[in-house]
Amino acid sequence: xxxxxxxxxxxxxxxxxxxxxxxxxLEEGKIIGLIGPNGAGKTTLFNCIxxxxxxxxxxxxxxxxxITGLQPHQICRLGMARTWQKVRPLVKMSVLDNxxxxxxxxxxxxxxxxxIAMEQLKVxxxxxxxxxPAGGLPIGERKRLEIARILATNPELLLLDEVMGGLNTSxxxxxxxxxxxxxxxxxxxxxxxxxxxAIMRISDRIVVLNSGEKLAEGTPAEIADNQEVIDAYxxxxxx
Amino acid sequence: xxxxAKSAITKPPKSKAPPVTYLLATVAxxxxxxxxxxxxxSPYTLHMMILIFLSIILGESWNILGGYTGQYSVxxxxxxxxxxxxxxxxxxxxxxxxxxxxxxGVAVAIIVALAIGSICFRLRGPYxxxxxxxxxxxxxxxxxxxxxxxxxxxxxxxxxxxxLKLGAILITDFSSKLPFYYTGLILxxxxxxMTWLVQHSKLGYCLQAIREDQDAAHSLGIxxxxxxxxxxxxxxxxxSTAGSFYAVYIGFIDPTSVLxxxxxxxxVLICIIGGIGTIxxxxxxxxxxxxxSEALRSNMIAxxxxxxxxxxxxxxxxxxxxDNLAHSHVLIYGILVVVVxxxxxxxxxxxxxxxxxxxxxxxxx
Numbered sequence: 001x002x003x004x005x006x007x008x009x010x011x012x013x014x015x016x017x018x019x020x021x022x023x024x025x026l027e028e029g030k031i032i033g034l035i036g037p038n039g040a041g042k043t044t045l046f047n048c049i050x051x052x053x054x055x056x057x058x059x060x061x062x063x064x065x066x067i068t069g070l071q072p073h074q075i076c077r078l079g080m081a082r083t084w085q086k087v088r089p090l091v092k093m094s095v096l097d098n099x100x101x102x103x104x105x106x107x108x109x110x111x112x113x114x115x116i117a118m119e120q121l122k123v124x125x126x127x128x129x130x131x132x133p134a135g136g137l138p139i140g141e142r143k144r145l146e147i148a149r150i151l152a153t154n155p156e157l158l159l160l161d162e163v164m165g166g167l168n169t170s171x172x173x174x175x176x177x178x179x180x181x182x183x184x185x186x187x188x189x190x191x192x193x194x195x196x197x198a199i200m201r202i203s204d205r206i207v208v209l210n211s212g213e214k215l216a217e218g219t220p221a222e223i224a225d226n227q228e229v230i231d232a233y234x235x236x237x238x239x
Numbered sequence: 240x241x242x243x244a245k246s247a248i249t250k251p252p253k254s255k256a257p258p259v260t261y262l263l264a265t266v267a268x269x270x271x272x273x274x275x276x277x278x279x280x281s282p283y284t285l286h287m288m289i290l291i292f293l294s295i296i297l298g299e300s301w302n303i304l305g306g307y308t309g310q311y312s313v314x315x316x317x318x319x320x321x322x323x324x325x326x327x328x329x330x331x332x333x334x335x336x337x338x339x340x341x342x343x344g345v346a347v348a349i350i351v352a353l354a355i356g357s358i359c360f361r362l363r364g365p366y367x368x369x370x371x372x373x374x375x376x377x378x379x380x381x382x383x384x385x386x387x388x389x390x391x392x393x394x395x396x397x398x399x400x401x402x403l404k405l406g407a408i409l410i411t412d413f414s415s416k417l418p419f420y421y422t423g424l425i426l427x428x429x430x431x432x433m434t435w436l437v438q439h440s441k442l443g444y445c446l447q448a449i450r451e452d453q454d455a456a457h458s459l460g461i462x463x464x465x466x467x468x469x470x471x472x473x474x475x476x477x478x479s480t481a482g483s484f485y486a487v488y489i490g491f492i493d494p495t496s497v498l499x500x501x502x503x504x505x506x507v508l509i510c511i512i513g514g515i516g517t518i519x520x521x522x523x524x525x526x527x528x529x530x531x532s533e534a535l536r537s538n539m540i541a542x543x544x545x546x547x548x549x550x551x552x553x554x555x556x557x558x559x560x561x562d563n564l565a566h567s568h569v570l571i572y573g574i575l576v577v578v579v580x581x582x583x584x585x586x587x588x589x590x591x592x593x594x595x596x597x598x599x600x601x602x603x604x
Contacts, residue, residue, distance in 0.1 A: 050458060076460035084458075090451035101448045104441050105460030113441075153460055 002064075003028045003157055003188050004049070004080075009058035011041075011048050018044040020212045021058070026157070031179065031189045033203035033220075035196075037233050040209040042192045043085055046159050050082045051075045062157070076105060081150035082159040085192075087142045091135030095126060098134045098145055102152035113152075120148040124178060140171040147178060158182065158189045164198060176202060196234065200224065208233065269428075276420050285416040289488060291529045292423030293481055298509035298521025299430040300477035303437060305507065306516035308470040309450030310360070311368050314375030315506045317355065318475040320498035321348045322482030324382060327395045327492055336401045341483040348479030349472050351378070356471045360464060363453065372500065379498035394493025397486070419488045426484065430477055434518050437473070446470055450516070478506075512579050514586025523588045531575065535568035 004026040011019040019041045026032050034042050047053040049060055051072040060068050067075055081102075090098050099117035100110070107113050121127040124144040129137065134145060143163050150158060160179070164172045172195065179189060179202055193199040199206065200220040208215040208223060210232045216223060223229055276285060297319070305311050325344035329335035335343070359370040382389045389395070402412040411418040437443045445466045448456040457463050486492045496502070505528075513524025534540065541560045545552045550560060564571075583590035 052454070052458075071462070072454075072457040073460045073462045076458060082458055084455065088452045088455035090448055090455065092451060093447055097444065097447075101444050101456070101461070102459050104444055108441055110439075110441065110444075113444075149459065 001028045002026065003062070004190075005061040006049070007059040007061070009045070009048055009055045009060060011044055011053055012056045017212050019048065019055075019209075022209070022214050023058075024207050024214065024217055026188055026190060027204075028156075028188050029183070029186050030204040031183055031191060031202050033199040033206040034190060034192045034209065035194070035199060035206060035223075035233065036209035036215070039211075041212040042209055043161060044212075045209070046082060046161055046190075046192065050080065050159060076153055076155075079154070079156040080159065081153045081155040081157075083143075083146040083150060083161055083163055085161040085165065087139070087146055089134035089137065089142050089145055092133055094131050095121065095134050095137065095145060096130040099148045099152045102149040105153040116152050116154075117148075120152045123151060123181075124148040125174070140167050140174075143167065143171075143175065144178070147175075151182070156188060158187060160189060160191045160193075162192050162194065164193055164195050172198060272424055273421075276417055282416055285420055287530065287533065289416065289419050289423050290533075291525050292420075292427045293485055293488075294505075294509050294525035294529050295427045295522050296423075296430050296481040296484070297478060297506045298513065298524050299427075299434050299518075300474045300481065301506045302434065302510050302516065302521050303446075303477075304470045304474040306510055306520070307437065307443060307450060308446040308467060310467060310470070311507070312359075312371040312471075312474075313368050313500070313503050313507055314355070314371035314373075315474070315478050316498050316500065316502035317351060317375040317378045318348045318478040319482040319485070319502055319506070320375075320378060320382065320492075320494070321351050322479030323486035323492045323497040324389060324395075324482075325479075326483035327397065327486045328389070330397060330400070330487075331395055334401070336403070337483060337487045338403060341480055344479045344483045345476045348475045348482075352471045352475035353468065356468050360467045360471075372503070375498065375503055376500065379494050382494045382498055389494075392493060392495075394491055394496070397490040400487060413487075419484075422484065423488075426480060431518060431522075433473070433477065438518065442466070442469065447516075508576060510586075512576065512587060514588035517586075517588060520586050520588050524586070527587060532568070532572055535564075535571055538564055540564055540571075 002025045006023050006025070009019055009022045010017065022045065024032075034045070036042055044053065048055045051067070051070050051074070054069050058068070059066060062075070062078060062080055065078070067078065067080075070078075090101065093101070096114070096117055099120055100113045103113035103116035103120075104110075107116070118127065118130070121130060124147055126137075126141050126144055126148070129141065134142070137145060147158075147160070147163065163179075164175050167175065176198055179191065182189060183202075191199065191202065200223075203220055205217065206220055206223045207217045208226075208229050215232060216226050216229050218226070224234070275288065279285070297315070301312070301315055322341070322344035325347045326337050326340035329340040329343060330337055355371070355374040359367055359374060362370050383391055385391075400413040403410045403418075413419075437446070445456070445461045448459065448461055449463060449466055453463060482497060485497065489496075509524040509528055510521050511524070512528055513522065514520030538561070541557075541564045544550045544560065545557060550557045552558075552561070579587065585593070
């Protein structure tokens with residue numbers, strides 16, 4: 001079943017076309033990778049899908065509902081949550097409070113929110129740092145905090161923007177396990193990532209963007225063999 | 240290295256039932272405050288206490304919007320003045336007693352707040368600050384120039400306050416400072432209670448999330464416009480109440496005293512000095528700022544220097560100080576504020592708790 005569908009989405013900043021005529025759809029429960037060189041328009045596309053930028057043209061359907069032009073908080077309440085390329089912890093609030101803010105999207109009770117938050121902190125393995133201010137966490141744990149925070153909003157679709165960026169191999173591996181674990185619970189995920197090994201391993205499908213346009217779409221194997229993608233982004237070593 | 244200690248300061252562990260000692264201390268402090276006018280009957284001391292109460296109410300109100308939500312409004316004089324003018328005009332022109340007028344003031348302030356909020360909340364950061372100043376200035380200039388309505392720069396002088404009666408029983412005729420003292424004290428307790436309730440509710444979490452990162456808060460399902468406006472309405476309503484209280488207590492208002500930028504800055508300073516985004520920060524700020532500004536105004540520093548024998552009263556320096564120090568109280572005040580902001584970025588309360596905590600930590604290790 002299709003959970004998210006993009007129909008000819010374009011985003012212009014003045015004369016600059018950040019996204020041009022992008023269409024693809026996401027199957028429920030799958031992981032879709034979004035790759036492309038820097039400036040290809042990956043994060044802009046995330047911003048369009050999550051409501052931070054209204055698309056200049058086109059339509060976005062989430063669970064068959066047109067969400068084009070909705071505000072970010074409305075989209076979050078519909079069950080779509082995102083992380084940020086540059087992590088955005090609520091630095092002066094504690095780790096627990098950060099996740100509680102996410103949980104409060106679904107409940108009015110602080111008590112229930114606290115329980116949900118504790119649960120999610122256990123999922124990402126930072127439950128031992130609940131009372132620390134989020135600003136005191138190292139980058140790896142900040143990334144995991146962001147994942148816990150959006151999991152607490154009880155989403156059906158997660159948009160992860162370079163959650164492995166700036167992490168070392170073992171930290172990346174933990175995130176990969178987390179993503180696979182989330183998949184096994186039936187959640188759909190869309191992942192922007194530059195680590196090709198990781199993205200080829202976890203994705204069911206991959207969409208390649210280049211200069212704001214969709215260059216290719218297919219299974220990881222298809223993408224790795226696609227000459228256009230190799231020329232534009234992957235280079236010969238991956239072929 | 241000291242991050243665990245910091246965490247304990249910025250985020251005290253979730254309190255369970257308050258320990259008995261805290262409870263006793265609170266009860267003792269409250270009974271002292273309520274008995275205070277019976278112990279001290281100097282009108283000047285009572286006057287100072289009432290001014291401190293007023294500052295606490297203003298600080299706590301601003302704190303909801305500035306401290307918890309992170310929207311640094313430097314135009315709170317707009318709501319203070321709205322409350323003051325509404326109550327005063329109703330009392331003088333329509334013989335509406337102030338304890339009814341204050342509610343009208345709150346209603347008008349909320350309408351003004353929503354109008355200002357709908358424009359200013361489109362902006363972020365420094366642009367919001369500038370817009371909030373501009374909005375307050377528009378209201379001041381209106382009050383100054385619509386003379387037929389507000390009496391312009393001449394202001395409004397209260398002739399007499401109707402006595403407060405419950406049925407046939409006279410509660411007070413407002414002839415002394417006592418009714419103002421108790422009204423102020425009750426308002427202080429109400430605003431502190433309000434702040435506590437906000438901080439320990441879903442609303443408080445949403446507001447603080449907005450303060451920390453608006454986009455992150457937005458992406459987590461928090462409606463920015465709605466929550467900023469809720470914070471503004473709460474803040475404006477209590478500020479307006481303080482304005483009504485001030486107008487009736489002082490008995491005279493004009494655009495300069497209740498609507499000026501000075502007033503707005505004073506309100507912000509109470510929080511900055513005491514500690515932003517904490518329940519008792521504004522209390523500390525008010526307890527420091529009110530006596531300080533009063534001491535500077537009444538030239539106590541020069542007098543102190545003379546009494547201590549550091550400077551001869553008749554010497555040339557002494558005469559210079561006596562002539563100029565009282566006039567320069569704003570300058571000294573300004574320097575002190577800069578010093579506090581430079582060396583205590585988390586306010587006096589934050590500084591003290593860091594100091595105390597640092598000591599105990601060294602003691603332990």
